[in-house]
Amino acid sequence: MDAEEIYKEMADAIVNLDQEKALNLANQALKEEMNLLKVIEKGFGEGIRKVGDLWDDGEFFLPELMSGAQIMQKAVDVLTPQLQSSGSERQSSGKVLLATIEGDIHSIGKTIVATMLRANGFQVIDLGTDVKAEKIVDVAINENVDIIGVSTLLTTTMLNQKKVIEILEQKNLRNNFKVIFGGAPVTQGWVDECHADGYAENAVESVKLAKSLM
Amino acid sequence: MGILRPKVALLNDEYKKKIFEEAKHILKSLGVLFENSEAEVLLKEQGVPNDNHRYYIPSDLVDKCLTSPPHEITMYDREGNVHLSLKDDNIHFDPGSAAIFILDENSGQIREPLHQDFIRFTKIVDQLLNIDAQSTSLVYSDVPKSAQDWHRLYTTLKYGHKPIVTGTFRKESFSIMNELLLTCRTSEKDLAAKPLAIFDACPSPPLSWSDLTTQSVIDAAERMIPSEFISMPMSGANAPITLIGSITQHCAESLAGVVISQLAKKGAPIIWGGSPAIMDMKHGTTPMGAIETMMIDIGDVEMGKYLNLPTHAYMSLSDAKIPDAQAGLEAGMGALLAGLTGINMISGPGMLDFESCQSIEKLLIDNEIAGMVKRFLRGIHDYGSPFAEEILKDYDNTNELLSHPSTLQLFRKELFLPSPIIARMTRDEWKKAGSRSSRQRAKEEIEGLLAKSPQKALDNLKSTELDKISSKYL
Numbered sequence: 001m002d003a004e005e006i007y008k009e010m011a012d013a014i015v016n017l018d019q020e021k022a023l024n025l026a027n028q029a030l031k032e033e034m035n036l037l038k039v040i041e042k043g044f045g046e047g048i049r050k051v052g053d054l055w056d057d058g059e060f061f062l063p064e065l066m067s068g069a070q071i072m073q074k075a076v077d078v079l080t081p082q083l084q085s086s087g088s089e090r091q092s093s094g095k096v097l098l099a100t101i102e103g104d105i106h107s108i109g110k111t112i113v114a115t116m117l118r119a120n121g122f123q124v125i126d127l128g129t130d131v132k133a134e135k136i137v138d139v140a141i142n143e144n145v146d147i148i149g150v151s152t153l154l155t156t157t158m159l160n161q162k163k164v165i166e167i168l169e170q171k172n173l174r175n176n177f178k179v180i181f182g183g184a185p186v187t188q189g190w191v192d193e194c195h196a197d198g199y200a201e202n203a204v205e206s207v208k209l210a211k212s213l214m
Numbered sequence: 215m216g217i218l219r220p221k222v223a224l225l226n227d228e229y230k231k232k233i234f235e236e237a238k239h240i241l242k243s244l245g246v247l248f249e250n251s252e253a254e255v256l257l258k259e260q261g262v263p264n265d266n267h268r269y270y271i272p273s274d275l276v277d278k279c280l281t282s283p284p285h286e287i288t289m290y291d292r293e294g295n296v297h298l299s300l301k302d303d304n305i306h307f308d309p310g311s312a313a314i315f316i317l318d319e320n321s322g323q324i325r326e327p328l329h330q331d332f333i334r335f336t337k338i339v340d341q342l343l344n345i346d347a348q349s350t351s352l353v354y355s356d357v358p359k360s361a362q363d364w365h366r367l368y369t370t371l372k373y374g375h376k377p378i379v380t381g382t383f384r385k386e387s388f389s390i391m392n393e394l395l396l397t398c399r400t401s402e403k404d405l406a407a408k409p410l411a412i413f414d415a416c417p418s419p420p421l422s423w424s425d426l427t428t429q430s431v432i433d434a435a436e437r438m439i440p441s442e443f444i445s446m447p448m449s450g451a452n453a454p455i456t457l458i459g460s461i462t463q464h465c466a467e468s469l470a471g472v473v474i475s476q477l478a479k480k481g482a483p484i485i486w487g488g489s490p491a492i493m494d495m496k497h498g499t500t501p502m503g504a505i506e507t508m509m510i511d512i513g514d515v516e517m518g519k520y521l522n523l524p525t526h527a528y529m530s531l532s533d534a535k536i537p538d539a540q541a542g543l544e545a546g547m548g549a550l551l552a553g554l555t556g557i558n559m560i561s562g563p564g565m566l567d568f569e570s571c572q573s574i575e576k577l578l579i580d581n582e583i584a585g586m587v588k589r590f591l592r593g594i595h596d597y598g599s600p601f602a603e604e605i606l607k608d609y610d611n612t613n614e615l616l617s618h619p620s621t622l623q624l625f626r627k628e629l630f631l632p633s634p635i636i637a638r639m640t641r642d643e644w645k646k647a648g649s650r651s652s653r654q655r656a657k658e659e660i661e662g663l664l665a666k667s668p669q670k671a672l673d674n675l676k677s678t679e680l681d682k683i684s685s686k687y688l
Binding site: 058062064203 | 227235611612614616617621622625626631633634640641643
C-alpha cells in the first residue's frame with residue numbers, strides 16, 4: 001500500500017469515528033517510518049477537515065464532531081514522541097488560552113472549543129471555569145499565548161469578559177494578544193462594545209476564527 | 215417501543231357499545247340511501263327491505279359483514295416492497311388530498327394547480343422521511359376534466375415510489391386506474407396481494423351513498439384493493455350538533471360501507487376513515503383545524519378500533535390561508551392528537567383552507583411536525599439500568615458527555631433531528647441567515663429537494679407502459 005492510500009485510510013478512520021483503526025494506522029506509520037508531518041496533515045488532518053465539512057452540511061452533529069476530534073488527538077499523541085525526538089514537531093497553528101470567566105462554572109462550550117482547536121493543530125491551555133480576569137491575563141503573559149478565549153454562559157458574568165480587555169489595556173499589552181469571546185449571550189454588538197477581536201457562534205466557527213486571527 | 219405508548223381517548227367501552235348499537239339501529243330504522251344499481255342488487259339478494267333507493271339494513275347483516283374484513287392492511291411500494299402496515303396503533307402520514315388550489319411559493323398567490331405543480335409536489339413527498347404515503351393531492355386543470363382523477367395516479371406512479379391514497383371522480387376511471395396500478399404488478403392477484411393504492415370513498419351526509427362512491431367501493435372490493443371510507447358529517451348542519459351525535463352518524467354511514475364492501479367481496483380490505491367537521495357558526499365554513507373537529511375524528515377512530523378495523527382521519531390540516539402561526543398550531547395539535555389516538559393513516563400535511571389548498575411550504579413544516587409526533591410516540595425507552603450512574607462516572611474524565619460512547623451510539627435514536635426549517639440556531643446565526651421565518655426557510659428547502667435523485671428510480675419498461683396507458687385515454 002502506498003503512502004497516499006494509507007493517508008486515505010487515516011482520513012476515513014477519522015470520518016468513520018473508528019478509533020481502533022486510527023490508532024493502528026498511527027502505529028503503522030511509526031513502524032514504517034513514514035513522514036509523520038505528512039501523516040498528520042494529509043491523513044488524520046484531512047479526516048478532521050471532512051468531519052467539519054459534514055457538520056457544516058448538516059450530516060454530522062456535535063457528538064460526531066467531538067469524537068472525531070478526540071480520535072484525531074489520540075492519533076497525534078501516538079505520533080508526538082517520535083516527532084519530538086526527530087526534532088520535526090508538528091507546526092503549531094497557534095497557542096490559545098481558554099477560560100470560563102469568574103462567577104461562571106459552565107464548561108461544556110469551552111470544552112468543545114478546546115477539543116476542536118487541538119484537533120486543528122492549536123496548542124490549548126484550558127484554565128477551567130470561574131477564573132478571575134487577572135489570572136487569565138497573567139497566564140497569557142507567562143505562556144506567551146497568541147489568543148485569549150473567554151467564555152461565559154450567564155449575562156450576569158458577561159461583564160467580566162470585558163475586564164480581561166481592560167486589564168490588558170491598563171498594562172499596555174492589548175496589542176500583544178487577540179481576545180475572543182464565546183458563550184450563549186455573546187453577540188457581535190457585545191464584541192464591538194468591548195473592542196474584542198471576534199466571537200464564534202459554534203465550535204467549527206471558532207476554529208475558523210482562530211485561524212483567521214493568526 | 216417505549217415504556218408506555220402514549221395514548222389519548224375520549225370514549226370508554228360502554229359508550230362505544232352504545233354508539234355502535236345506535237348506529238346499527240339507525241341503519242335498520244332510518245335506512246341508507248344507495249343510488250348505485252350494483253349495490254341495490256347486492257342488498258336485495260340479502261333480502262334487505264327497501265323503500266325505493268332507501269335500504270333498511272338489519273343489524274344481523276351488519277354484524278355478519280363485520281366478521282370478514284381484515285384487521286390489518288400492509289401497503290407495498292411501487293416496486294413491490296413492504297412499505298407500511300395499517301394496524302394496531304401504527305401511524306402514517308400522507309398529504310391531504312384533492313386540493314383545487316395551490317399556494318404558489320414563488321408568487322405567494324393562491325391559484326389553480328397545473329400538472330407541473332403536481333409533479334413537483336409528488337417529487338417532494340417522495341423525499342420526505344416523515345410522510346409515509348403519497349396522495350393524489352392536487353386537482354390540476356390542464357388535463358381534460360374526464361382525466362382529472364386517473365391522471366393524478368399516473369403522475370404519482372411516475373414520480374414517486376410510496377403507496378398512494380387516491381380516488382375516482384367518475385365511475386369509468388376505476389378501470390383506467392386499475393390498469394395503471396397493474397403496470398407495477400405482475401397480475402390482478404399480485405396487486406391484491408401487494409396493495410399499492412387506497413381508494414377513498416366518500417358517503418354524502420346524512421346517510422347517503424352516491425352512485426360514484428358506492429361503485430368505487432364495489433370495484434375496489436372485487437379486486438381486493440383497499441377502500442377508505444370518508445364519512446364527513448358536519449355537526450349542526452347535516453349532522454347533530456353534538457359531538458357524540460356526529461360520531462354516531464359517522465358510525466352508521468361507515469357501517470353501511472362495510473356492508474356494501476363485504477357483500478361485493480367477502481374479506482375485502484377496508485379502512486375506517488373520515489373527514490368530519492363542525493360548522494363554523496359565524497362563517498358557515500367547515501374548519502378542519504377546530505378542536506371539536508379533531509375530537510369527532512378521535513371518537514370516529516376509536517369506534518374503528520372498537521370494530522377491529524384499520525383507521526384513518528383527516529388531521530394535521532389548517533384553515534389558515536398561508537403557512538402562518540395558525541397553520542402551525544392547528545397542524546401541530548391535529549398531528550399530535552392523531553398520533554396519540556393511533557390513527558393508522560393521517561391525511562392532512564400540506565393542506566390549508568378547509569381541504570381546498572395545498573402548500574409545499576406547509577408540507578415541509580408538517581413533515582417536521584410528523585417527525586416530532588413519531589418521536590413522541592416512541593416514548594421513553596429503557597436501555598437497561600443503571601440509567602445514568604455509569605455514564606456520570608465518566609464525566610470527570612472529559613468534562614463533557616458529547617463524546618461518550620452512549621451519546622454517540624444513541625443520540626440519533628433518542629433525539630428527533632429537525633431540518634433547518636426549525637430554528638434552533640443562535641439569534642446571531644439566525645440574523646446572519648437573513649432573519650427568516652419558518653415559512654421562508656421551508657421555501658429555501660424546496661429546490662434542493664427537487665434536485666435530489668428519486669428515492670427509487672422508476673423502471674424504464676414500467677415508465678413506458680404508464681405513458682402508453684396515459685396516451686391511450688387522454
